[in-house]
């Protein structure tokens with residue numbers, strides 16, 4: 001209770017500071033459309049994994065003594081659990097979902113909650129924040145600003161079908177797992193050419209490189225390990241433009257009038273404060289989507305009000321720089 005009170009007190013102070021800031025700078029018009037890189041919905045790049053005949057051989061991943069077939073690995077109602085020792089016992093809703101309408105949370109977010117750039121890292125989130133998000137998905141207050149992003153719509157459908165008890169169990173399960181480093185952030189100007197599969201960028205073997213430009217591209221360290229094996233220990237690299245981390249640091253720490261210092265609410269170390277989620281070391285593509293969705297008003301939950309003044313005046317370049325920096329901050 002006292003945490004909640006402190007949180008709202010802090011928030012109200014920040015909100016009034018923010019509204020003063022808008023009066024003094026005159027708010028600039030919000031951008032009218034969102035860039036494609038955070039959403040992975042570029043129609044020219046979309047192509048599913050090459051499809052061969054069904055493969056019934058047993059697969060392995062480094063470090064696990066278990067073996068699974070492709071069908072077991074890709075089963076949305078009980079995907080392979082390569083490393084049971086990495087996480088507590090999963091509640092049924094996380095491990096197998098509930099047929100016919102709720103896929104296992106572990107299918108997209110992995111049993112350890114690390115998730116992938118096209119979905120979300122869900123471990124280490126405060127339980128009350130997690131529950132609130134499920135309610136926002138359920139009530140239609142959390143949608144994607146890019147209507148082509150189908151897995152966000154799926155996520156909302158699961159939330160609608162879940163019972164309060166299932167939501168609570170999932171929130172407590174993932175909340176009990178600490179968020180640890182998962183994404184290596186690298187400044188560069190050239191990146192591997194990629195295709196997308198359900199919003200995940202995957203390097204095209206032998207296709208060479210292309211200019212990164214004003215984007216962030218997040219790719220699996222081991223593309224087959226991620227796409228074909230769903231190896232939850234196989235992590236990601238985020239390529240960000242040269243100089244973006246330092247520019248982002250200036251915005252995040254409040255050295256610029258365009259936004260509010262994130263640490264006021266997310267904690268000085270950005271690891272979260274009370275019910276406000278940690279953002280340090282989380283996927284920059286995921287976070288950029290959230291900032292755009294909030295700016296566009298498609299993510300519009302009751303707690304989102306606190307973020308409105310934060311995102312209102314951010315340009316595309318600002319969003320990129322902010323998430324480049326925040327994702328590079330060590331979460332532990």
Ligand code: HEC
Nearest residue numbers: 103104105107108118119120133144151152154155170289
């Ligand atoms: C088909 C893939 C898929 C499955 C299965 C799935 N999710 Fe998600 N989830 C997503 C996507 C995609 C997002 C991010 C949406 C976005 O960025 O627009 C998301 C986001 C979330 C978030 C928001 C995280 C945050 O930081 O705010 C929570 C919480 C969540 N999912 C919980 C669950 C739970 C609980 C289950 C199991 C019942 C589940 N998800 C199953 C795809 C999935």
Ligand code: HEC
Nearest residue numbers: 014259260261262264265277287290301303304306307310
């Ligand atoms: C006044 C308090 C406040 C400030 C300042 C603030 N945030 Fe937030 N932030 C929140 C709250 C509350 C939420 C949850 C919003 C919701 O439920 O929709 C949130 C959510 C987010 C999310 C989505 C997290 C997720 O898991 O989906 C991101 C990303 C984020 N903030 C980034 C930032 C950044 C970057 C800054 C600084 C530039 C910042 N925030 C400043 C209060 C704040």
